[in-house]
Amino acid sequence: MNKPLTENTEFITSSLNGLQSDPKTLQSKWFYDPAGSALFEEITQLPEYYPTRTELSILEAEADALAGFLRDGAALVELGSGASVKTRLLLDAAPQLGHYVPLDISAQFLKQSAADLARDYPALEVQPIVADFMRDVVFPPALENASKVAFFPGSTLGNLDQGQAVELLAKVGAWPGIDSFILGLDLVKDTEVLINAYNDSAGVTAAFNLNLLRRLNREAGATFDLVNFAHDARWNESAQRIEMHLVSKRAHDVTIGEATISFQEGESIHTENSHKYTADSIRDIAKTAGWQVTEMLLDPKEFFAVSVLKRAI
Missing domain, CATH: 3.40.50.150 (Vaccinia Virus protein VP39)
Known part of the structure:
Protein backbone atom coordinates (compact mmCIF):
# COMPACT_ATOMS: atom_id res chain seq x y z
CA MET A 1 0.00 0.00 0.00
CA ASN A 2 1.42 3.38 -1.01
CA LYS A 3 1.41 6.16 1.55
CA PRO A 4 0.81 9.86 0.82
CA LEU A 5 4.03 11.65 -0.01
CA THR A 6 2.81 15.19 0.63
CA GLU A 7 1.55 17.39 3.42
CA ASN A 8 -1.07 18.79 1.03
CA THR A 9 -3.97 17.07 2.73
CA GLU A 10 -6.52 19.34 1.00
CA PHE A 11 -5.34 18.11 -2.41
CA ILE A 12 -5.58 14.48 -1.34
CA THR A 13 -8.93 14.87 0.42
CA SER A 14 -10.63 16.77 -2.40
CA SER A 15 -9.25 14.33 -4.98
CA LEU A 16 -10.50 11.31 -3.06
CA ASN A 17 -13.92 12.89 -2.62
CA GLY A 18 -14.12 13.63 -6.32
CA LEU A 19 -12.93 10.20 -7.44
CA GLN A 20 -15.39 8.46 -5.11
CA SER A 21 -18.32 10.50 -6.43
CA ASP A 22 -20.54 9.63 -9.38
CA PRO A 23 -19.59 10.89 -11.91
CA LYS A 24 -15.92 11.06 -10.99
CA THR A 25 -14.31 14.52 -10.86
CA LEU A 26 -11.05 16.27 -10.02
CA GLN A 27 -10.84 19.99 -9.30
CA SER A 28 -9.10 21.96 -12.04
CA LYS A 29 -7.23 24.13 -9.55
CA TRP A 30 -4.94 21.16 -8.87
CA PHE A 31 -3.59 21.29 -12.44
CA TYR A 32 -1.09 23.92 -11.40
CA ASP A 33 1.84 22.22 -9.74
CA PRO A 34 5.18 23.35 -11.27
CA ALA A 35 4.91 20.81 -14.11
CA GLY A 36 1.29 21.71 -14.81
CA SER A 37 2.01 25.44 -14.73
CA ALA A 38 4.85 24.96 -17.23
CA LEU A 39 2.63 22.85 -19.50
CA PHE A 40 -0.09 25.48 -19.41
CA GLU A 41 2.36 28.17 -20.46
CA GLU A 42 3.29 25.88 -23.38
CA ILE A 43 -0.40 25.51 -24.26
CA THR A 44 -0.76 29.27 -24.53
CA GLN A 45 1.78 29.27 -27.38
CA LEU A 46 0.04 26.57 -29.45
CA PRO A 47 -1.46 27.54 -32.83
CA GLU A 48 -4.85 26.05 -31.92
CA TYR A 49 -5.06 27.88 -28.60
CA ASP A 190 -17.72 27.91 -33.81
CA THR A 191 -17.63 24.54 -32.04
CA GLU A 192 -14.71 23.19 -34.09
CA VAL A 193 -12.56 26.20 -33.14
CA LEU A 194 -13.40 25.63 -29.48
CA ILE A 195 -12.68 21.89 -29.45
CA ASN A 196 -9.40 22.25 -31.34
CA ALA A 197 -8.21 24.78 -28.76
CA TYR A 198 -8.51 22.11 -26.06
CA ASN A 199 -7.36 19.14 -28.13
CA ASP A 200 -4.19 20.31 -29.85
CA SER A 201 -2.41 18.18 -32.44
CA ALA A 202 0.87 18.20 -30.46
CA GLY A 203 -0.79 16.60 -27.43
CA VAL A 204 0.27 19.27 -24.96
CA THR A 205 -3.24 19.72 -23.53
CA ALA A 206 -3.49 15.95 -23.15
CA ALA A 207 -0.21 15.96 -21.19
CA PHE A 208 -1.53 18.84 -19.06
CA ASN A 209 -4.70 16.90 -18.26
CA LEU A 210 -2.86 13.63 -17.55
CA ASN A 211 -0.42 15.47 -15.27
CA LEU A 212 -3.19 15.50 -12.66
CA LEU A 213 -2.87 11.72 -12.38
CA ARG A 214 0.92 11.92 -12.33
CA ARG A 215 0.64 14.44 -9.49
CA LEU A 216 -1.64 12.10 -7.53
CA ASN A 217 0.89 9.31 -7.97
CA ARG A 218 3.71 11.50 -6.74
CA GLU A 219 2.02 13.39 -3.93
CA ALA A 220 -0.71 11.02 -2.77
CA GLY A 221 0.91 7.65 -3.45
CA ALA A 222 -1.76 6.75 -6.03
CA THR A 223 -1.27 3.92 -8.53
CA PHE A 224 -2.57 5.47 -11.76
CA ASP A 225 -1.08 3.99 -14.94
CA LEU A 226 -1.38 6.90 -17.35
CA VAL A 227 -1.54 4.62 -20.41
CA ASN A 228 -4.98 3.52 -19.18
CA PHE A 229 -6.46 7.01 -19.73
CA ALA A 230 -7.11 9.20 -22.76
CA HIS A 231 -7.66 12.96 -22.86
CA ASP A 232 -11.04 14.05 -24.23
CA ALA A 233 -12.34 17.58 -24.89
CA ARG A 234 -16.05 17.95 -25.66
CA TRP A 235 -18.53 20.80 -26.16
CA ASN A 236 -21.60 20.85 -23.89
CA GLU A 237 -24.09 22.92 -25.86
CA SER A 238 -26.73 23.24 -23.15
CA ALA A 239 -24.19 24.47 -20.57
CA GLN A 240 -22.22 26.53 -23.13
CA ARG A 241 -18.91 25.07 -22.04
CA ILE A 242 -15.95 22.98 -23.10
CA GLU A 243 -15.43 20.00 -20.80
CA MET A 244 -12.15 18.16 -20.30
CA HIS A 245 -12.24 14.51 -19.29
CA LEU A 246 -9.81 11.66 -18.70
CA VAL A 247 -11.46 8.55 -20.11
CA SER A 248 -10.57 5.08 -18.87
CA LYS A 249 -9.56 2.79 -21.74
CA ARG A 250 -10.33 -0.38 -19.81
CA ALA A 251 -11.85 -1.66 -16.58
CA HIS A 252 -9.28 -1.51 -13.78
CA ASP A 253 -8.68 -0.45 -10.17
CA VAL A 254 -6.50 2.31 -8.71
CA THR A 255 -5.51 2.64 -5.07
CA ILE A 256 -4.94 5.83 -3.11
CA GLY A 257 -3.89 5.02 0.43
CA GLU A 258 -6.61 2.79 1.89
CA ALA A 259 -9.08 3.61 -0.90
CA THR A 260 -9.65 1.56 -4.04
CA ILE A 261 -11.15 3.40 -7.01
CA SER A 262 -12.73 1.20 -9.68
CA PHE A 263 -13.03 2.31 -13.29
CA GLN A 264 -15.19 0.84 -16.03
CA GLU A 265 -14.14 0.97 -19.66
CA GLY A 266 -15.25 4.31 -21.09
CA GLU A 267 -15.83 5.89 -17.67
CA SER A 268 -14.37 9.36 -17.32
CA ILE A 269 -12.94 11.71 -14.72
CA HIS A 270 -14.33 15.19 -15.37
CA THR A 271 -11.36 17.50 -14.77
CA GLU A 272 -12.31 20.95 -16.07
CA ASN A 273 -15.08 23.15 -17.42
CA SER A 274 -14.42 26.21 -19.55
CA HIS A 275 -17.62 28.20 -19.87
CA LYS A 276 -17.95 30.51 -22.85
Missing part, protein backbone atom coordinates in the same frame (compact mmCIF):
# COMPACT_ATOMS: atom_id res chain seq x y z
CA TYR A 50 -6.39 31.25 -29.71
CA PRO A 51 -7.48 32.71 -26.30
CA THR A 52 -4.05 33.88 -25.13
CA ARG A 53 -2.90 35.58 -28.34
CA THR A 54 -6.37 37.07 -28.90
CA GLU A 55 -6.55 38.53 -25.41
CA LEU A 56 -2.99 39.77 -25.74
CA SER A 57 -3.92 41.58 -28.95
CA ILE A 58 -6.77 43.36 -27.15
CA LEU A 59 -4.54 44.30 -24.22
CA GLU A 60 -1.81 45.56 -26.55
CA ALA A 61 -4.27 47.72 -28.49
CA GLU A 62 -6.10 49.02 -25.42
CA ALA A 63 -3.35 49.16 -22.78
CA ASP A 64 -3.39 52.96 -22.59
CA ALA A 65 -7.16 53.05 -22.22
CA LEU A 66 -7.06 50.39 -19.49
CA ALA A 67 -4.25 52.26 -17.71
CA GLY A 68 -6.69 55.14 -17.31
CA PHE A 69 -8.59 53.05 -14.77
CA LEU A 70 -5.50 52.64 -12.56
CA ARG A 71 -5.05 55.37 -9.97
CA ASP A 72 -1.72 56.80 -8.82
CA GLY A 73 -0.17 54.46 -6.26
CA ALA A 74 -2.88 51.83 -6.73
CA ALA A 75 -2.35 48.09 -6.38
CA LEU A 76 -3.00 45.85 -9.38
CA VAL A 77 -4.14 42.52 -7.92
CA GLU A 78 -4.00 39.62 -10.38
CA LEU A 79 -5.97 36.44 -9.69
CA GLY A 80 -4.24 33.24 -10.79
CA SER A 81 -1.26 35.16 -12.08
CA GLY A 82 0.78 32.32 -13.63
CA ALA A 83 3.71 33.76 -15.57
CA SER A 84 2.16 37.28 -15.56
CA VAL A 85 2.85 37.71 -19.30
CA LYS A 86 -0.28 39.80 -19.95
CA THR A 87 0.34 41.84 -16.82
CA ARG A 88 3.46 43.39 -18.30
CA LEU A 89 1.34 45.20 -20.90
CA LEU A 90 -0.58 46.94 -18.12
CA LEU A 91 2.54 47.60 -16.04
CA ASP A 92 4.28 49.18 -19.04
CA ALA A 93 1.27 51.41 -19.73
CA ALA A 94 0.68 52.39 -16.09
CA PRO A 95 3.90 53.60 -14.42
CA GLN A 96 1.68 55.33 -11.85
CA LEU A 97 0.96 51.97 -10.20
CA GLY A 98 2.45 51.56 -6.74
CA HIS A 99 2.01 47.82 -6.20
CA TYR A 100 1.56 44.58 -8.10
CA VAL A 101 -0.01 41.76 -6.08
CA PRO A 102 -0.06 38.40 -7.87
CA LEU A 103 -2.24 35.69 -6.30
CA ASP A 104 -1.59 32.08 -7.23
CA ILE A 105 -1.99 28.64 -5.72
CA SER A 106 1.35 27.39 -7.08
CA ALA A 107 3.90 28.76 -4.60
CA GLN A 108 7.03 27.77 -6.49
CA PHE A 109 5.84 29.15 -9.84
CA LEU A 110 4.56 32.33 -8.15
CA LYS A 111 7.87 32.95 -6.40
CA GLN A 112 9.81 32.77 -9.67
CA SER A 113 7.46 34.94 -11.73
CA ALA A 114 7.26 37.55 -8.92
CA ALA A 115 11.05 37.66 -8.70
CA ASP A 116 11.28 38.21 -12.47
CA LEU A 117 8.80 41.10 -12.30
CA ALA A 118 10.51 42.69 -9.28
CA ARG A 119 13.77 42.65 -11.23
CA ASP A 120 12.23 44.14 -14.36
CA TYR A 121 10.12 46.78 -12.56
CA PRO A 122 12.34 48.04 -9.73
CA ALA A 123 10.09 51.02 -8.95
CA LEU A 124 7.10 48.74 -8.36
CA GLU A 125 6.37 46.99 -5.07
CA VAL A 126 5.78 43.35 -6.06
CA GLN A 127 4.05 41.53 -3.21
CA PRO A 128 3.03 37.97 -4.13
CA ILE A 129 0.41 36.12 -2.09
CA VAL A 130 0.07 32.33 -2.20
CA ALA A 131 -3.69 31.93 -2.10
CA ASP A 132 -6.73 30.17 -3.48
CA PHE A 133 -8.63 33.16 -4.84
CA MET A 134 -11.95 31.40 -4.22
CA ARG A 135 -11.31 31.97 -0.53
CA ASP A 136 -10.92 35.17 1.45
CA VAL A 137 -7.67 36.91 0.53
CA VAL A 138 -5.68 38.45 3.39
CA PHE A 139 -3.71 41.45 2.17
CA PRO A 140 -0.56 42.74 3.91
CA PRO A 141 -1.38 45.57 6.36
CA ALA A 142 0.24 48.18 4.08
CA LEU A 143 -2.18 47.21 1.29
CA GLU A 144 -5.32 46.63 3.31
CA ASN A 145 -6.93 49.97 2.45
CA ALA A 146 -4.98 50.79 -0.71
CA SER A 147 -6.84 51.51 -3.92
CA LYS A 148 -7.08 48.20 -5.78
CA VAL A 149 -7.83 47.10 -9.32
CA ALA A 150 -8.47 43.39 -9.82
CA PHE A 151 -7.09 41.77 -12.98
CA PHE A 152 -8.39 38.37 -14.03
CA PRO A 153 -7.29 37.52 -17.59
CA GLY A 154 -7.27 34.23 -19.45
CA SER A 155 -11.00 33.47 -19.10
CA THR A 156 -10.19 31.58 -15.91
CA LEU A 157 -13.55 32.69 -14.53
CA GLY A 158 -14.98 30.32 -17.14
CA ASN A 159 -13.64 27.37 -15.13
CA LEU A 160 -16.32 28.11 -12.52
CA ASP A 161 -20.02 27.40 -12.77
CA GLN A 162 -22.32 30.41 -12.68
CA GLY A 163 -22.91 30.31 -8.94
CA GLN A 164 -19.19 30.10 -8.20
CA ALA A 165 -18.43 32.86 -10.71
CA VAL A 166 -20.96 35.19 -9.08
CA GLU A 167 -19.55 34.31 -5.66
CA LEU A 168 -16.01 35.16 -6.75
CA LEU A 169 -17.00 38.45 -8.39
CA ALA A 170 -18.93 39.42 -5.27
CA LYS A 171 -16.02 38.40 -3.03
CA VAL A 172 -13.61 40.60 -4.99
CA GLY A 173 -16.17 43.40 -4.85
CA ALA A 174 -15.96 43.26 -1.06
CA TRP A 175 -12.18 43.83 -0.96
CA PRO A 176 -11.32 47.04 0.90
CA GLY A 177 -10.33 49.78 -1.53
CA ILE A 178 -11.51 47.90 -4.63
CA ASP A 179 -12.11 50.30 -7.51
CA SER A 180 -12.30 48.39 -10.78
CA PHE A 181 -12.12 44.87 -12.19
CA ILE A 182 -10.45 44.11 -15.54
CA LEU A 183 -11.87 40.76 -16.64
CA GLY A 184 -10.97 38.65 -19.68
CA LEU A 185 -13.56 36.13 -20.90
CA ASP A 186 -13.69 33.80 -23.90
CA LEU A 187 -16.80 34.07 -26.07
CA VAL A 188 -19.10 31.51 -27.68
CA LYS A 189 -17.99 30.71 -31.24
CA TYR A 277 -19.80 33.81 -22.63
CA THR A 278 -21.75 36.28 -24.74
CA ALA A 279 -21.76 40.04 -24.26
CA ASP A 280 -25.17 39.75 -22.61
CA SER A 281 -24.17 36.93 -20.25
CA ILE A 282 -21.08 38.90 -19.15
CA ARG A 283 -23.28 41.86 -18.26
CA ASP A 284 -25.77 39.60 -16.49
CA ILE A 285 -23.21 37.82 -14.31
CA ALA A 286 -21.53 41.11 -13.43
CA LYS A 287 -24.86 42.70 -12.46
CA THR A 288 -25.80 39.72 -10.29
CA ALA A 289 -22.51 40.09 -8.37
CA GLY A 290 -22.95 43.85 -7.83
CA TRP A 291 -20.83 45.16 -10.72
CA GLN A 292 -21.63 47.01 -13.90
CA VAL A 293 -19.74 46.70 -17.18
CA THR A 294 -18.45 50.13 -18.22
CA GLU A 295 -16.20 48.99 -21.09
CA MET A 296 -16.21 45.85 -23.26
CA LEU A 297 -13.25 45.55 -25.60
CA LEU A 298 -13.39 42.94 -28.39
CA ASP A 299 -11.00 41.63 -31.05
CA PRO A 300 -12.07 41.99 -34.71
CA LYS A 301 -13.37 38.39 -34.86
CA GLU A 302 -15.21 38.83 -31.55
CA PHE A 303 -13.55 35.71 -30.18
CA PHE A 304 -12.69 37.27 -26.80
CA ALA A 305 -13.75 40.14 -24.53
CA VAL A 306 -11.80 42.23 -22.03
CA SER A 307 -14.31 44.05 -19.85
CA VAL A 308 -13.88 46.77 -17.25
CA LEU A 309 -16.26 46.43 -14.32
CA LYS A 310 -17.12 49.09 -11.75
CA ARG A 311 -19.04 48.63 -8.54
CA ALA A 312 -22.76 49.17 -9.15
CA ILE A 313 -24.12 52.24 -7.43
Whole structure:
Protein backbone atom coordinates (compact mmCIF):
# COMPACT_ATOMS: atom_id res chain seq x y z
CA MET A 1 0.00 0.00 0.00
CA ASN A 2 1.42 3.38 -1.01
CA LYS A 3 1.41 6.16 1.55
CA PRO A 4 0.81 9.86 0.82
CA LEU A 5 4.03 11.65 -0.01
CA THR A 6 2.81 15.19 0.63
CA GLU A 7 1.55 17.39 3.42
CA ASN A 8 -1.07 18.79 1.03
CA THR A 9 -3.97 17.07 2.73
CA GLU A 10 -6.52 19.34 1.00
CA PHE A 11 -5.34 18.11 -2.41
CA ILE A 12 -5.58 14.48 -1.34
CA THR A 13 -8.93 14.87 0.42
CA SER A 14 -10.63 16.77 -2.40
CA SER A 15 -9.25 14.33 -4.98
CA LEU A 16 -10.50 11.31 -3.06
CA ASN A 17 -13.92 12.89 -2.62
CA GLY A 18 -14.12 13.63 -6.32
CA LEU A 19 -12.93 10.20 -7.44
CA GLN A 20 -15.39 8.46 -5.11
CA SER A 21 -18.32 10.50 -6.43
CA ASP A 22 -20.54 9.63 -9.38
CA PRO A 23 -19.59 10.89 -11.91
CA LYS A 24 -15.92 11.06 -10.99
CA THR A 25 -14.31 14.52 -10.86
CA LEU A 26 -11.05 16.27 -10.02
CA GLN A 27 -10.84 19.99 -9.30
CA SER A 28 -9.10 21.96 -12.04
CA LYS A 29 -7.23 24.13 -9.55
CA TRP A 30 -4.94 21.16 -8.87
CA PHE A 31 -3.59 21.29 -12.44
CA TYR A 32 -1.09 23.92 -11.40
CA ASP A 33 1.84 22.22 -9.74
CA PRO A 34 5.18 23.35 -11.27
CA ALA A 35 4.91 20.81 -14.11
CA GLY A 36 1.29 21.71 -14.81
CA SER A 37 2.01 25.44 -14.73
CA ALA A 38 4.85 24.96 -17.23
CA LEU A 39 2.63 22.85 -19.50
CA PHE A 40 -0.09 25.48 -19.41
CA GLU A 41 2.36 28.17 -20.46
CA GLU A 42 3.29 25.88 -23.38
CA ILE A 43 -0.40 25.51 -24.26
CA THR A 44 -0.76 29.27 -24.53
CA GLN A 45 1.78 29.27 -27.38
CA LEU A 46 0.04 26.57 -29.45
CA PRO A 47 -1.46 27.54 -32.83
CA GLU A 48 -4.85 26.05 -31.92
CA TYR A 49 -5.06 27.88 -28.60
CA TYR A 50 -6.39 31.25 -29.71
CA PRO A 51 -7.48 32.71 -26.30
CA THR A 52 -4.05 33.88 -25.13
CA ARG A 53 -2.90 35.58 -28.34
CA THR A 54 -6.37 37.07 -28.90
CA GLU A 55 -6.55 38.53 -25.41
CA LEU A 56 -2.99 39.77 -25.74
CA SER A 57 -3.92 41.58 -28.95
CA ILE A 58 -6.77 43.36 -27.15
CA LEU A 59 -4.54 44.30 -24.22
CA GLU A 60 -1.81 45.56 -26.55
CA ALA A 61 -4.27 47.72 -28.49
CA GLU A 62 -6.10 49.02 -25.42
CA ALA A 63 -3.35 49.16 -22.78
CA ASP A 64 -3.39 52.96 -22.59
CA ALA A 65 -7.16 53.05 -22.22
CA LEU A 66 -7.06 50.39 -19.49
CA ALA A 67 -4.25 52.26 -17.71
CA GLY A 68 -6.69 55.14 -17.31
CA PHE A 69 -8.59 53.05 -14.77
CA LEU A 70 -5.50 52.64 -12.56
CA ARG A 71 -5.05 55.37 -9.97
CA ASP A 72 -1.72 56.80 -8.82
CA GLY A 73 -0.17 54.46 -6.26
CA ALA A 74 -2.88 51.83 -6.73
CA ALA A 75 -2.35 48.09 -6.38
CA LEU A 76 -3.00 45.85 -9.38
CA VAL A 77 -4.14 42.52 -7.92
CA GLU A 78 -4.00 39.62 -10.38
CA LEU A 79 -5.97 36.44 -9.69
CA GLY A 80 -4.24 33.24 -10.79
CA SER A 81 -1.26 35.16 -12.08
CA GLY A 82 0.78 32.32 -13.63
CA ALA A 83 3.71 33.76 -15.57
CA SER A 84 2.16 37.28 -15.56
CA VAL A 85 2.85 37.71 -19.30
CA LYS A 86 -0.28 39.80 -19.95
CA THR A 87 0.34 41.84 -16.82
CA ARG A 88 3.46 43.39 -18.30
CA LEU A 89 1.34 45.20 -20.90
CA LEU A 90 -0.58 46.94 -18.12
CA LEU A 91 2.54 47.60 -16.04
CA ASP A 92 4.28 49.18 -19.04
CA ALA A 93 1.27 51.41 -19.73
CA ALA A 94 0.68 52.39 -16.09
CA PRO A 95 3.90 53.60 -14.42
CA GLN A 96 1.68 55.33 -11.85
CA LEU A 97 0.96 51.97 -10.20
CA GLY A 98 2.45 51.56 -6.74
CA HIS A 99 2.01 47.82 -6.20
CA TYR A 100 1.56 44.58 -8.10
CA VAL A 101 -0.01 41.76 -6.08
CA PRO A 102 -0.06 38.40 -7.87
CA LEU A 103 -2.24 35.69 -6.30
CA ASP A 104 -1.59 32.08 -7.23
CA ILE A 105 -1.99 28.64 -5.72
CA SER A 106 1.35 27.39 -7.08
CA ALA A 107 3.90 28.76 -4.60
CA GLN A 108 7.03 27.77 -6.49
CA PHE A 109 5.84 29.15 -9.84
CA LEU A 110 4.56 32.33 -8.15
CA LYS A 111 7.87 32.95 -6.40
CA GLN A 112 9.81 32.77 -9.67
CA SER A 113 7.46 34.94 -11.73
CA ALA A 114 7.26 37.55 -8.92
CA ALA A 115 11.05 37.66 -8.70
CA ASP A 116 11.28 38.21 -12.47
CA LEU A 117 8.80 41.10 -12.30
CA ALA A 118 10.51 42.69 -9.28
CA ARG A 119 13.77 42.65 -11.23
CA ASP A 120 12.23 44.14 -14.36
CA TYR A 121 10.12 46.78 -12.56
CA PRO A 122 12.34 48.04 -9.73
CA ALA A 123 10.09 51.02 -8.95
CA LEU A 124 7.10 48.74 -8.36
CA GLU A 125 6.37 46.99 -5.07
CA VAL A 126 5.78 43.35 -6.06
CA GLN A 127 4.05 41.53 -3.21
CA PRO A 128 3.03 37.97 -4.13
CA ILE A 129 0.41 36.12 -2.09
CA VAL A 130 0.07 32.33 -2.20
CA ALA A 131 -3.69 31.93 -2.10
CA ASP A 132 -6.73 30.17 -3.48
CA PHE A 133 -8.63 33.16 -4.84
CA MET A 134 -11.95 31.40 -4.22
CA ARG A 135 -11.31 31.97 -0.53
CA ASP A 136 -10.92 35.17 1.45
CA VAL A 137 -7.67 36.91 0.53
CA VAL A 138 -5.68 38.45 3.39
CA PHE A 139 -3.71 41.45 2.17
CA PRO A 140 -0.56 42.74 3.91
CA PRO A 141 -1.38 45.57 6.36
CA ALA A 142 0.24 48.18 4.08
CA LEU A 143 -2.18 47.21 1.29
CA GLU A 144 -5.32 46.63 3.31
CA ASN A 145 -6.93 49.97 2.45
CA ALA A 146 -4.98 50.79 -0.71
CA SER A 147 -6.84 51.51 -3.92
CA LYS A 148 -7.08 48.20 -5.78
CA VAL A 149 -7.83 47.10 -9.32
CA ALA A 150 -8.47 43.39 -9.82
CA PHE A 151 -7.09 41.77 -12.98
CA PHE A 152 -8.39 38.37 -14.03
CA PRO A 153 -7.29 37.52 -17.59
CA GLY A 154 -7.27 34.23 -19.45
CA SER A 155 -11.00 33.47 -19.10
CA THR A 156 -10.19 31.58 -15.91
CA LEU A 157 -13.55 32.69 -14.53
CA GLY A 158 -14.98 30.32 -17.14
CA ASN A 159 -13.64 27.37 -15.13
CA LEU A 160 -16.32 28.11 -12.52
CA ASP A 161 -20.02 27.40 -12.77
CA GLN A 162 -22.32 30.41 -12.68
CA GLY A 163 -22.91 30.31 -8.94
CA GLN A 164 -19.19 30.10 -8.20
CA ALA A 165 -18.43 32.86 -10.71
CA VAL A 166 -20.96 35.19 -9.08
CA GLU A 167 -19.55 34.31 -5.66
CA LEU A 168 -16.01 35.16 -6.75
CA LEU A 169 -17.00 38.45 -8.39
CA ALA A 170 -18.93 39.42 -5.27
CA LYS A 171 -16.02 38.40 -3.03
CA VAL A 172 -13.61 40.60 -4.99
CA GLY A 173 -16.17 43.40 -4.85
CA ALA A 174 -15.96 43.26 -1.06
CA TRP A 175 -12.18 43.83 -0.96
CA PRO A 176 -11.32 47.04 0.90
CA GLY A 177 -10.33 49.78 -1.53
CA ILE A 178 -11.51 47.90 -4.63
CA ASP A 179 -12.11 50.30 -7.51
CA SER A 180 -12.30 48.39 -10.78
CA PHE A 181 -12.12 44.87 -12.19
CA ILE A 182 -10.45 44.11 -15.54
CA LEU A 183 -11.87 40.76 -16.64
CA GLY A 184 -10.97 38.65 -19.68
CA LEU A 185 -13.56 36.13 -20.90
CA ASP A 186 -13.69 33.80 -23.90
CA LEU A 187 -16.80 34.07 -26.07
CA VAL A 188 -19.10 31.51 -27.68
CA LYS A 189 -17.99 30.71 -31.24
CA ASP A 190 -17.72 27.91 -33.81
CA THR A 191 -17.63 24.54 -32.04
CA GLU A 192 -14.71 23.19 -34.09
CA VAL A 193 -12.56 26.20 -33.14
CA LEU A 194 -13.40 25.63 -29.48
CA ILE A 195 -12.68 21.89 -29.45
CA ASN A 196 -9.40 22.25 -31.34
CA ALA A 197 -8.21 24.78 -28.76
CA TYR A 198 -8.51 22.11 -26.06
CA ASN A 199 -7.36 19.14 -28.13
CA ASP A 200 -4.19 20.31 -29.85
CA SER A 201 -2.41 18.18 -32.44
CA ALA A 202 0.87 18.20 -30.46
CA GLY A 203 -0.79 16.60 -27.43
CA VAL A 204 0.27 19.27 -24.96
CA THR A 205 -3.24 19.72 -23.53
CA ALA A 206 -3.49 15.95 -23.15
CA ALA A 207 -0.21 15.96 -21.19
CA PHE A 208 -1.53 18.84 -19.06
CA ASN A 209 -4.70 16.90 -18.26
CA LEU A 210 -2.86 13.63 -17.55
CA ASN A 211 -0.42 15.47 -15.27
CA LEU A 212 -3.19 15.50 -12.66
CA LEU A 213 -2.87 11.72 -12.38
CA ARG A 214 0.92 11.92 -12.33
CA ARG A 215 0.64 14.44 -9.49
CA LEU A 216 -1.64 12.10 -7.53
CA ASN A 217 0.89 9.31 -7.97
CA ARG A 218 3.71 11.50 -6.74
CA GLU A 219 2.02 13.39 -3.93
CA ALA A 220 -0.71 11.02 -2.77
CA GLY A 221 0.91 7.65 -3.45
CA ALA A 222 -1.76 6.75 -6.03
CA THR A 223 -1.27 3.92 -8.53
CA PHE A 224 -2.57 5.47 -11.76
CA ASP A 225 -1.08 3.99 -14.94
CA LEU A 226 -1.38 6.90 -17.35
CA VAL A 227 -1.54 4.62 -20.41
CA ASN A 228 -4.98 3.52 -19.18
CA PHE A 229 -6.46 7.01 -19.73
CA ALA A 230 -7.11 9.20 -22.76
CA HIS A 231 -7.66 12.96 -22.86
CA ASP A 232 -11.04 14.05 -24.23
CA ALA A 233 -12.34 17.58 -24.89
CA ARG A 234 -16.05 17.95 -25.66
CA TRP A 235 -18.53 20.80 -26.16
CA ASN A 236 -21.60 20.85 -23.89
CA GLU A 237 -24.09 22.92 -25.86
CA SER A 238 -26.73 23.24 -23.15
CA ALA A 239 -24.19 24.47 -20.57
CA GLN A 240 -22.22 26.53 -23.13
CA ARG A 241 -18.91 25.07 -22.04
CA ILE A 242 -15.95 22.98 -23.10
CA GLU A 243 -15.43 20.00 -20.80
CA MET A 244 -12.15 18.16 -20.30
CA HIS A 245 -12.24 14.51 -19.29
CA LEU A 246 -9.81 11.66 -18.70
CA VAL A 247 -11.46 8.55 -20.11
CA SER A 248 -10.57 5.08 -18.87
CA LYS A 249 -9.56 2.79 -21.74
CA ARG A 250 -10.33 -0.38 -19.81
CA ALA A 251 -11.85 -1.66 -16.58
CA HIS A 252 -9.28 -1.51 -13.78
CA ASP A 253 -8.68 -0.45 -10.17
CA VAL A 254 -6.50 2.31 -8.71
CA THR A 255 -5.51 2.64 -5.07
CA ILE A 256 -4.94 5.83 -3.11
CA GLY A 257 -3.89 5.02 0.43
CA GLU A 258 -6.61 2.79 1.89
CA ALA A 259 -9.08 3.61 -0.90
CA THR A 260 -9.65 1.56 -4.04
CA ILE A 261 -11.15 3.40 -7.01
CA SER A 262 -12.73 1.20 -9.68
CA PHE A 263 -13.03 2.31 -13.29
CA GLN A 264 -15.19 0.84 -16.03
CA GLU A 265 -14.14 0.97 -19.66
CA GLY A 266 -15.25 4.31 -21.09
CA GLU A 267 -15.83 5.89 -17.67
CA SER A 268 -14.37 9.36 -17.32
CA ILE A 269 -12.94 11.71 -14.72
CA HIS A 270 -14.33 15.19 -15.37
CA THR A 271 -11.36 17.50 -14.77
CA GLU A 272 -12.31 20.95 -16.07
CA ASN A 273 -15.08 23.15 -17.42
CA SER A 274 -14.42 26.21 -19.55
CA HIS A 275 -17.62 28.20 -19.87
CA LYS A 276 -17.95 30.51 -22.85
CA TYR A 277 -19.80 33.81 -22.63
CA THR A 278 -21.75 36.28 -24.74
CA ALA A 279 -21.76 40.04 -24.26
CA ASP A 280 -25.17 39.75 -22.61
CA SER A 281 -24.17 36.93 -20.25
CA ILE A 282 -21.08 38.90 -19.15
CA ARG A 283 -23.28 41.86 -18.26
CA ASP A 284 -25.77 39.60 -16.49
CA ILE A 285 -23.21 37.82 -14.31
CA ALA A 286 -21.53 41.11 -13.43
CA LYS A 287 -24.86 42.70 -12.46
CA THR A 288 -25.80 39.72 -10.29
CA ALA A 289 -22.51 40.09 -8.37
CA GLY A 290 -22.95 43.85 -7.83
CA TRP A 291 -20.83 45.16 -10.72
CA GLN A 292 -21.63 47.01 -13.90
CA VAL A 293 -19.74 46.70 -17.18
CA THR A 294 -18.45 50.13 -18.22
CA GLU A 295 -16.20 48.99 -21.09
CA MET A 296 -16.21 45.85 -23.26
CA LEU A 297 -13.25 45.55 -25.60
CA LEU A 298 -13.39 42.94 -28.39
CA ASP A 299 -11.00 41.63 -31.05
CA PRO A 300 -12.07 41.99 -34.71
CA LYS A 301 -13.37 38.39 -34.86
CA GLU A 302 -15.21 38.83 -31.55
CA PHE A 303 -13.55 35.71 -30.18
CA PHE A 304 -12.69 37.27 -26.80
CA ALA A 305 -13.75 40.14 -24.53
CA VAL A 306 -11.80 42.23 -22.03
CA SER A 307 -14.31 44.05 -19.85
CA VAL A 308 -13.88 46.77 -17.25
CA LEU A 309 -16.26 46.43 -14.32
CA LYS A 310 -17.12 49.09 -11.75
CA ARG A 311 -19.04 48.63 -8.54
CA ALA A 312 -22.76 49.17 -9.15
CA ILE A 313 -24.12 52.24 -7.43
